[in-house]
Amino acid sequence: MSDERPVPKGRGAALLAALKRREEKEVGVQPPVPKTPEEPPKPRGRAAMLAMLKERQQQVVGQTPPKEVQEVVKPSKPVQEVTKAMSEVSVSEETVSFKGDHGKQLRISANYIRLECDPKRGVFEYEVRFEPEVDAKNRRMRLVNQIIREMGQVKVFDGGAKLYLPDKITDSQKVFKMTLPEVPDTEFNVIITFQKQKKMYDRDSLHLYNVLFKRIMHILLYTQMGRNYFNTHHKYLIPQHKLEVFPGFAVSVDEQEGGLLLCLDTQHRVLRQQNAYELLTELRSMDPKRFKEAANQSLIGSCIFTRYNNKTYTVDDIAWETTPRDTFPTRDGNNISFMEYYKKQHNLTIADEYQPLLINKRTVKVAGSAQKEDIMICLVPELCYLTGLTDVMRNDFKVMKDVAQYTRVTPAQRLMALKTYLKNIRESEKAQQVLSEWGLRLGSGTIDTYGRQLDNELIYFGGNQIGKPTNADWNRDVGNNKVTGPVDMINWIVFFTQRDRELARRFQDLMQKLGDVMGCRIASPKPVELPNDRTESYMTACKDNIKDSTQVVVFIVPSIRGDRYAVIKKMCCSQIPTPSQVVTARVLQNQAKVRSIVQKIALQMVAKMGGTLWNIKLPFKGWMVAGVDVYHGGQSSTCGFVCSLNETLTRYMTMVNFQDKEIGDYYKMAFTKSLERYKTENGTFPERVIIYRDGVGDGQLDYVKRYEIEQFSSVLKQFGLETKLCFIVVQKRINTKIFEMKREGAENPPPGTVVDHTFTRRTMKDFFLISQNVRQGTVNPTHYIVVRDDANMTPDVIQRLSYKMCHLYYNWAGTTRVPAPCQYAHKAAGLVGQHIKKIPDPSLSDKLYFL
Missing domain, CATH: 2.170.260.10 (paz domain)
Known part of the structure; x- marks a missing residue:
């Protein structure tokens, strides 16, 4: 075993270099003195300081540390010099650029405001504890306010355990004895412990900024509900429905590629x-x-x-x-x-x-x-x-x-609300004082920059027909063209009650007529009339009529009922595995739209039986694209894993399992089965695997990197494959809003708009994509984060692939907000977790039974 100490990295290396330069200036470079092998290395510098602080936390305040502890923490230089050297070293994470070039340039803006800070100002962080414990947040705030008021300090305190001050009040710990007027007989010990010093532009200061703006929202008379803030004094009443609507904002500060930015979204x-x-x-x-x-x-x-x-x-x-x-x-x-x-x-x-x-x-x-x-x-x-x-x-x-x-707020109304918010801050002396006390200043408006619009995709149907969608919608084209992978519907059943007998007859007649338009042969179904609408009747009818040769079953139900729907899906997915379609009678009663409605049902049934409806042009071969999503409900979560099986990415294999945690722990089994099935279908393993992971928040990214991705990598190693893995996190629940700036004002950007700079993360490969068209309100972009990419694909390739995959969801003749595999995984996990509550039969794994 070597006696050499590991080479310092990161901040330790920077600190060592700064101290070395200081020594060279003062006394010149001295040769290193080798250590005796038997002598264990003692902690020095920052490690010694941490050891000392840890020891102090275990002692009674005022107690002198033991002699051996004093020897261990004795630094080679005074602590003041070490602290000064550390403050002179600028340590920051590497900035990552992930900009593409493809597409038409657009003038855009977003709901972000630049936050400028004085680099000369500092932040001192303290921990606050109360003895006896104080549950009420307002009382905790009042106790701390009394202390800070007596000291003449400004502070940021959110009522929790963190206190921020612009000056240092103690090197270790202070105890303040305070009382409250409503409980004069109780004396509270407020214990304030020094944690660390930070600079205003450190990423660790983000919590401070968010607490500052929390205070500003209270100054502007906004009330916090959950994570967001609402104006309870300016509510909209809807008395006819006994409802009231509070307008408000979601406010957050984060370090983006364009600097420190305040995100302000109307809620x-x-x-x-x-x-x-x-x-x-x-x-x-x-x-x-x-x-x-x-x-x-x-x-x-x-x-x-x-x-x-x-x-x-x-x-x-x-x-x-x-x-x-x-x-x-x-x-x-x-x-x-x-x-x-x-x-x-x-x-x-x-x-x-x-x-x-x-x-x-x-x-x-x-x-x-x-x-x-x-x-x-x-x-x-x-x-x-x-x-x-x-x-x-x-x-x-x-x-x-x-x-x-x-x-439902338009882009122009969102920008107007944002400008009103900035105006209120400028006109509020207290709000301006809060910012100035910490050396902060808000920009005058949103940040204008540019984005790109990707090319529109062509939709390919059967018979070599090509559709050119307008605004990412090809509903008319899909009604006039044949499907690319037709499946004849020969042996199928229609279940209905006596009251819906006529609707069932018209439904099956129209289905047979639409078969020629779709390019499928649809025979007359077996009609099964139920005596009543009880769930037991549906169970008995399924057991008596569904055979192994049955391709698909349709249930025409009188109304929407969750218990009946759950029984039908449980029977057809677990006990008697057969693709099933549930239709409410009210939908079929609309004579003006019944043809288009039935055609959509027919297309959905073809997809459930394993057929393909349309495809798009893909400039690659040998790729597998997968989607992962988790449904939360009940005692355990339900995880859906969907992966493509063919070159055109139109056929998928679906696996669903239950898990106790948010992060899935069964991916080895699911990924192994998907690779084996892919080889069976194509004769070889995939060259690349692209996994879109939905439902992961910022706080779970590190865990996904260390745990989930490792499961996929271990499977590839077990197979001995050189397959390149690309893992992309898809985030829908974000507050970012993007606007296209035109002469007429702010509007929703067109489908295919990509923004991959300024508002993106400084240290991540990420981008925003608007894939869908919205006619009312404001469109919601989707945030993509490339967590790992073994193939080092260019931004253009990943962005265009993500947009293409939004065209392949067979339950909607238009683009979806997330790639099709993610949407399929979402639907599968939701159906199983909410209704079936059992793992579906494996015979349905290659069919989109959950649409």
């Missing part, structure tokens, strides 16, 4: 003018026998808002045996009832002492540890207001139309 929050207690009372009066069942269906999984702390919670359960009269243990070991707690902490009086409590389950970090624990939060229904829209409301055209008047 809306829909609240119902009804609390959970009123809903429970209403449900009890409607049907006392099914009260608990109806309450569980209405509340579990819904989002509620508590006005006393302006927080949102998800209802995970209802504790029917627990009431506000019950007690729970506090941190100091005592017991307190829920009624007493809300009276003491929030000065709220609960009227009904016997109402059940709502349960919110969440996972939190253990203080002073990297471990996490599950906790349950009990909420009182009469203090919880319902948010969002119910399924009944979403299916009501009038409700959605009235709500859309306030929530």
Whole structure:
């Protein structure tokens, strides 16, 4: 084993170089002194400082460190010199450029504002703890405010555990004894511990910036609900539906390729003018026998808002045996009832002492540890207001139309709201003071730059027919042309009730006529009339009529019912594996549109049986494209994995499995099966594998790099393949909005618009792509992050491939927001996780049964 110490890297190397240059200037270069092999190396410099701080945290304040500790942490130079040397060394992550050249240039802007900061200013970070523990956020804020006010400091404190000051108040730890007027007999120890010093332009300061703008939102009288901020004083009332809409913003600061930028996106929050207690009372009066069942269906999984702390919670359960009269243990070991707690902490009086409590389950970090624990939060229904829209409301055209008047915002309206926000900050002395105290200044408006529009794709149909879509829509072309991979429908069944007998007859007649247009032979189906609409009738009919030779089955149901749909899909996907199609009678009753509706159903059935509807031109061979997405619901998550099987990327293999965590841990098995199936279909393994991973947030990127990608790499190594792997994360839930700037003003960019600079991450290979056309409101771009690329493909190749893949989703004659494999994985995981709750039969894996 070598006695040499490893060569310092990163920040350690930079620090060592800075100290070496200092020594050369002062005394000249001296030859290194070799160490005795038996002598273990002692920590020096930054390592010694960390050891000292760790030891101090374990001591009682004021205690002198042991002699051996003093010897270990004794640096070769004074700490002041080491700290100064570190501050002179500029350490930053490498900037990554991922710009393409292909496409027509467009003038664009986005909802980003430049944030300029004074590089001479500093930030000192402290940890704040309270003894005894203080739960109410407003009390924590008031205690810290008293301390800072006495010291004459400016500060940033969000009520949590982090305090930021522009000056250093202690080198280690200080304890302040404070009281509150409402509890004069209780003395609180506020413990402030120094953590580290940061510069204003360090990436670690992003939390500070976001807390600063949180304060500015409160100064401008915005109320925080969840992560965003809303103007509760300027709400829109929709009394006919008992709804109210709060306008607001999503505000976040991040370091992008164009510098430190503030992202400001217009948001809306829909609240119902009804609390959970009123809903429970209403449900009890409607049907006392099914009260608990109806309450569980209405509340579990819904989002509620508590006005006393302006927080949102998800209802995970209802504790029917627990009431506000019950007690729970506090941190100091005592017991307190829920009624007493809300009276003491929030000065709220609960009227009904016997109402059940709502349960919110969440996972939190253990203080002073990297471990996490599950906790349950009990909420009182009469203090919880319902948010969002119910399924009944979403299916009501009038409700959605009235709500859309306030929530559907055009690009021009978004820019106007953004300018109004900037104007309010400029006119607010307090807001300007908050920024100036920390050396910050906001830009005067959004950042104008340029983007690119990729070429429109041609759609190829059967009979060598080519469609030229307008605005990424080829709905008319698909209705007039044959499909590329027809499948004859010879042995199929139609299930219906007596009331829908005539609709079923007309449906099968129209299906047979449309077969010639599609290029498929569609024979007359076997009609099966059900005696009633009970779920048992559907189960019995499936068992008695579906045979091994049955190609596809159609269910014409009187109405939408989740339990019936789940039974049908469970029977046809797990017990009697057969592609199935569920159609509501109301859809077939629209005589003006019935032909186009039935044609879309017929196309969907062909795709479910393994046929292909259209394709596009792909300038490569031997590539496999896969999609991954996770559905969250119930006790476990459902992960869908979909991979292509042919050269044209129109046939796919689907695998679904259950997992306990957000990050999948079964990819080895799924990827192994997909590679083996690909070789069976094509005679060889793929040369490249491109994986689009949906549903990953920024906080999970590192975990995906270390864990998920490693599973795919290990499979390739096991096969001994030289296949190149490209792993791309797809993010839909982003606040970035992109506008095309024309003479008439801001408009939605056309489909195919790519932005790969200025608003992208400085240290990542990423880009924004707008693949779909939106006629109303503002289009939402999709964020692509290339996490790994063994083939070192150019930005143009990855961007054009991603756009092409948005054209191959067979449930929509137009482009989708994400690549087709991602959308397929999303649909498969959702169907299994929400309705089937079992792994589908393997015989359906090469069919798009989930469309």
